[in-house]
Amino acid sequence: MFAFRCRTCKQVHEGIPTFGWDWPLQYLEVPESERTRRCFLSADTCVIDDEFFFVRGCLEVPVVGEQQAFSWGVWTSLSQENFRLYEDLHDVPKREHHGPFFGWLCSHIWIYPDTMNLKTMVHLRDDGIRPFVELEPTEHPLAVEQRNGITLDRVGEIYEKMIHPPKNSG
Numbered sequence: 820m821f822a823f824r825c826r827t828c829k830q831v832h833e834g835i836p837t838f839g840w841d842w843p844l845q846y847l848e849v850p851e852s853e854r855t856r857r858c859f860l861s862a863d864t865c866v867i868d869d870e871f872f873f874v875r876g877c878l879e880v881p882v883v884g885e886q887q888a889f890s891w892g893v894w895t896s897l898s899q900e901n902f903r904l905y906e907d908l909h910d911v912p913k914r915e916h917h918g919p920f921f922g923w924l925c926s927h928i929w930i931y932p933d934t935m936n937l938k939t940m941v942h943l944r945d946d947g948i949r950p951f952v953e954l955e956p957t958e959h960p961l962a963v964e965q966r967n968g969i970t971l972d973r974v975g976e977i978y979e980k981m982i983h984p985p986k987n988s989g
């Protein structure tokens with residue numbers, strides 16, 4: 820199994836890690852006292868002001884030589900129409916022939932240059948698996964990594980940056 824010693828805390832970490840967020844960034848921008856009234860939030864979906872529609876997905880990055888991908892649990896905003904379809908298909912086991920849906924990335928993955936509002940395609944997956952989020956193939960470093968894959972060394976580096984964030988990171 821993949822394991823590495825973190826240079827910061829000296830602990831050995833095992834397995835390919837995953838990081839994710841439980842809400843789109845826009846949810847945090849609604850004042851806390853107004854969230855109950857203005858927001859709906861579940862493990863997979865979020866609606867703000869009946870106007871903005873978000874779904875959670877997996878922005879997966881292949882790891883060279885490994886079966887398992889590195890996965891960012893991210894949110895994207897969909898059009899109302901596509902969001903309704905997503906909801907209608909939520910409990911349908913075979914659904915991957917629908918879509919993909921265009922989505923704006925709504926997670927700030929702060930170890931990269933700004934990731935907010937990167938363009939994505941959201942691919943539904945069968946059997947209750949969260950959708951696969953495919954970035955537009957630009958030169959953004961995260962898009963390059965999703966296209967080309969990353970090494971295990973890079974996985975270790977990402978892990979270390981994420982669990983020992985500098986102050987003022989989101």
Ligand SMILES: [Zn+2]
Nearest residue numbers: 825827828829
């Ligand atoms: Zn560490």
